[in-house]
Amino acid sequence: MPFDRAAYPTEQLLTIYQELLKPRLIEEKMLILLRQGKISKWFSGIGQEAIAVGSTLALNADEYILPLHRNLGVFTARRVPMGRLFAQWEGKEGGFTKGRDRSFHFGSREHHIVGMISHLGPQLAVADGIALADVLDEQKRVTLVYSGDGGASEGDFHEALNVAAVWQLPVIFLIENNGYGLSTPSNEQFRCKNFIDKGPAYGIEAVQIDGNNVLEVYSTIQRLAEDLRQNPRPVLVEALTFRMRGHEEASGTKYVPQELFAEWAQKDPVATYEQWLISEGLLSETARHQSREKIKEEIEQGLREADTLPAPTPDATRELADMYAEAPEQGRSLSDDSQPTTDKRYVDAIRDGLRQSLERYPELVLMGQDIAEYGGVFKVTEGLVGEFGKARVRNTPLCESAILGAGLGLSVRGKKSMVEMQFADFVTCGFNQIVNNLAKSHYRWGQNADVVVRMPTGAGTAAGPFHSQSNEAWFTHTPGLKVVFPSNPHDAKGLLCAAIADPNPVMYFEHKLLYRSVSGPVPDAYYTTPIGQAALVREGNELSIVTYGMGVHWALQVAEELNVSCDILDLRTLLPWDQEAVRRTAEKNGRVLVLHEDTLAGGLGAELAAWIGENCFEHLDAPVHRVASLDTAVPFAPALEKDFLPLQRLHDAVEKLRNY
Template structure:
């Protein structure tokens, strides 16, 4: 192995040596503790330390790194106290996730590290968002993120690289090419020979290094970083290496030919660098032993502190509270309908546009992202004219890559910005589903990082658009703790709730029924205001029956009530997570007859949850069985007669008449 010291002084070379040695000695200790049952799982990076150590030490301390589970050298290179690392691995409260997640599944803004989730690929797009924040702030900084060769087969890899290339984001994508994805060799993962072949196809520079040569990694990343800070762009950096142990210790290594271990053992990054330092007289035997003993003492002291910490005591209140970042909205900004404030008649779509515009003015850190939302103004023209007022930096057209943009929104949040991401149609959210339910929703619970993100979702049927542009999929998200789910039914609430969603530092999935955009209008206050999330409202008041609904269901129910002269409550939930238990309880207690009504399909819809809650908490107030009315349990058909049958409007009439006669 050839080590070219160039002009690096001895103290830098020795610093790299200590950086290599610490994760190796920690790993050797962890493997002992694993056999003793004191650590539950371990992903070894032995043989690959030079990549994480060399790249980390080449960066400025305030530049973000997004590592994987074989990058212990990132965490030690950022000088994270070992007692906290060990407590993290043991599931102790003094770890970074309070015992809620394991190994390197955590982040720490103090050390500018954002750890992985088990799905591997999504963190690459988060790196895009962090780098975008630096670009918008004109900060000369880079972001580094890692992928294994196996994880690079995921669609998130392609999306993240493509976005970074299109937006010229200063991200170094380090591919640790160790030949295996768990037990699957490279020739069963991909057909190309080298990852650097991918770079030109994305329009980005690609560089290959010996991933076992810490000095080569350090020098390459340092050189690239210095240039990228002044000339922002992404770079793909392939680091050739080998995994000397199993994917994780329980998996073993029987699937790997023995000759590969023999070959790569000769390229051990620690032993080779140490040998070179000794030969060059940069390191002597006394210093070698002193470094080792110092690190071993630090390890034992860290373990002693971590071992003394008891396992967490389960607290119901704390577990529930930590799903969301605490937030108390400004009550002075909350306006009810008809409050006498200057107002203008606005359509639903105009109210949403008004909210976005005023929020952009109120929050200079707010960034809007979505397909065709810039010059074109979005397919529903919600952001028409925004580029002229706010510029393309903050109103950003995106490639067709929902997962990457949701991930980038989280990255912006990590850097203290707000993000609104528009799904062109709610149906397309499936392509970004993992980022929403596993990254946005769990981030605060896992390591205290809120996701200040709003995902706008044009939804619903009625336009004969078929199975892929008409779905009502809100129930997917009402089942996901950590999210807030909002669905306004009128222009006043559309503006107020969207402002509230952007103001809220937690992730909000904001549904907008497409058929309401231009079909209804109402007085909407001209000034900025908010409508409280989590509070229902009565759209109609009566005493004979309660129809609990939201979105388009409010209008269908109101129309039927007027046709039949029903003396009924129509409760507009407005927020589906968290939904307003007290408002539901009050209307059930008042009328004793309840219909739960929504456009979403029947099975698994939120109506089932509400029905169960009413049966459990309000049974003594009921004068008849709780009824559910919803769309058919089928996909949404295209032809208008089929769509009409699918939707629940006619079935509502039948159920109302049945319940009134009960």
Template structure:
């Protein structure tokens, strides 16, 4: 192996040696513990240590790194305390995730490391968001994110590289090419020769390095990062390497030809570098032994402390409390009494504008939202006032943009993301339910992201532009869901959602944009998330609904003036107002739940079940539900009208009143 020390001092070379030796010694100890049954799982990085170590030591300590399974050297080179690291591996409370996640599935702001989730690809976009924050703050920093050759087949890889190229984000995309995705060889994963071939297609520079040569990795990253700090842009680096053990220990290595092990064992990154330093008289046998003894003591002390820590004491209150970032909302009243008439769409625009003024760290992203103003013109005019740094057109890449939102949040910023249609959120589903929603529960990092969701049918837009998909997210702990039915709430709840440090899905019904108006305050105000509101009051029965259902219910009750009903607008679906629901059920004893979403598995099913379980003694009749047909949303207006619950609403009311 060719080591070119250039002008690096002996101390520099020894620093690299200490960096690469410690993770190897930890790995060797972990394999023994695994065989003894003292740890449950291990993803070995033996053979690949040079990449993690060289890259980490080449960066500034406050530059973020996003690692994967086989990057132990990142954590050790960032001086993560071994007792805490080992406690993390064992699922102990003193780890980084309080026992809620394993191995490197965590982050640490103190060490500027953001760990992986099992889906691998989404972290690439998170790196984009961190780099974007640095760019917006004019900080000369780079972000480094890892991908394996297998994970690079995911769509997240393309989206993250494409956005980084378009926005000139200072991200180093480090591809560890070890020849296999678990057991699948590269020949069955892709047809190109090397990942550096991909660079020109994205318009970015690429480099290929010997991933087993720690000095080459260090020097390359050091020079690359220095160049990127002066001239921000993404660079893809392909590190050629090989893992000497299985994907994880239980998977074995029978699928790998023996000759590959023989070839790559000669390129062992630790043994070769150690031999080079001994030959160069930089390292002596005495210093080598002393270093190993030092590390052995540190490892054993760390293990002893971790093993001595008891397993977590499961506590319901603590588990539930950590799902969301702590936040005591302040309901803000407008400072002036000035009011004006605004349509639903104008109220949302006003909320965005005033939140942008209130929070200089707020960035809005979405397709066609800048000069064009979005397909529904909600963001029209904002770019003129706040500029394209904060009102950002994006490529068609919903997953990457949501990941970028999390990256911005890691750097203390806020993000509002517009889905062009709520239907398109499927392309970002993984980022929302596995990254945003679980981030605080897993490692205490809030996701300060609002996703605006133009939703609903009634415009003859067919099955891919009309869905009511709030129930997809209603089941996911860690998210909040807001669904205003009128201009006053549209502005007040949007402001509240942006103020909230947790991820919020904000549904806005397309049919309401320009069909309803109201006199609302001109000044900034924020309503309370999680509180329902009585639209009308009556004692005959209760209608519990939200969104367009509020208007359907109101219009129906105007046609039967002899009957008086409570119409409860939930306004927030997660968390929903159980106290208000119980109050109206207790008052009337009869309940009709209305929503535009398809009936089966909708939000109404959960509320109905909750009422049956908690308010049964107040009921004078079964809880009745009405929703859309259990079909996709049809295109033709007559079919769409049949699909929607409007025609069945009166029948359900009559059925309810018969009890």
């Protein structure tokens, strides 16, 4: 293997050698510990160390790297303490995830490393967000993110490259092409010959390198990084390499033609570089032996440190608390009625909340399809681009997953983001980013996701199955998210301001039918409606209706039509919902009806009814009733849609409950 010394001094070449050797020796020790049962799983990078080591050493210490399973060299080259690494792999309290996640599923803000999730593709978009933050702050930095050849088949790969190309983000997408996605060879993964063939399709530069040549990796990434800092744009780098062990140790390597191991053994990145240093007179046999012994002692010391650390002690209170980042004290609450108000429509109140939040938080970025000059399909963001510019009010490609991932990347750099789904139905295209990346990041390794996802939702406009769904229950079952659903203009502004102020991911549902059909007094000044507090919008003593969103208006309508004296409790927040407010109204009236527009089976009403039955049973005078939409897709024809929605069934249920 040819190594080009270029102008590198001997000291630097030997430092690269030390960094290349370290992950190899750690891995050899980990394979022993795996057999001893001290660690539960191992994804080996033996044979691929030059990629992680060379690329990491080529970057500045404050530039983020997003590694995968086989990138131990990123952590060692960034000087992550060995004791803490071993504690992580052993599931100890002192690990980066406190025993909550395994192997390389963690990050370290101190070392500018972002942790992966098992789905492989989503971190590519997170890199976009980190790079976008640097561009917005006019910081001359690059971001490096890894992908395997198998993971590059995922839609996230396409979306992340496309967004980076459109926005000219300084991201190095480094593909480790080792010929296999677990056991599936490349010819069953893709038809193109090389990954560099993909670059021109996105309008980006593509470079192929020998991934086993540490100097070629180092010099190429260093050259590209220096260029991208001055001329921001994405670059695709394909590193050719080979995995000398299984995808993970339990999978073995029987599916790989054995002659490939002999062929690639001749290209071993550690052995070939070591032999070259010796042949050039830069490394003596004594120094080689001393280097290995020194690193082995560091490993043993790290293991001793990890051994002294305790295993995690179960503590439900701490576990629940760590799902969320601590929210700061919010601004003026809704109880302050002394401020001037203006009658506003629901849609205008949302726009007012966005505008004042953009003023309050210079780090806030709005992203979504057609939200800039066009103002969004519902004109919620109309006029904002003129006030705040296209850097902060950003049109996006149709890449829901990439934009949501970019929101997490912006959070990594301390920014806030609002992502508008054109319709709530389209969130399925970014579902993984929300429920597995945004929701779990803080719990896993302490990185909050300061992202608000606006969700225009609901039926009543004859828009059919794919523009009318009420899908809030998909997210109320996901710890780590907060879910809000305002029913009126006052709460629409207040809850949106609170959601943006909150450092956690918040799903903000806004009913399309309410945009221009309801108005009400809205304080002119900035304020927040506290997340997690329900509101009693009507009081009575015959029964209680617990609801939210459009259900509040239906409940008010039916209460008037039937002349029923009832509490109508607007939950406003669906996760975490206000248990004490529900308890108070249930115990007061003894008859409870839970109403929502979402379909009946598995809806939030089932959770509410179960909780009331368990916690308020002694005070109930009747079974808890649920009223919801039919368990079908949302039909298009107006007559069918009217029958699908729960309004008529609500009349019957209220009469039945009051007469029980």
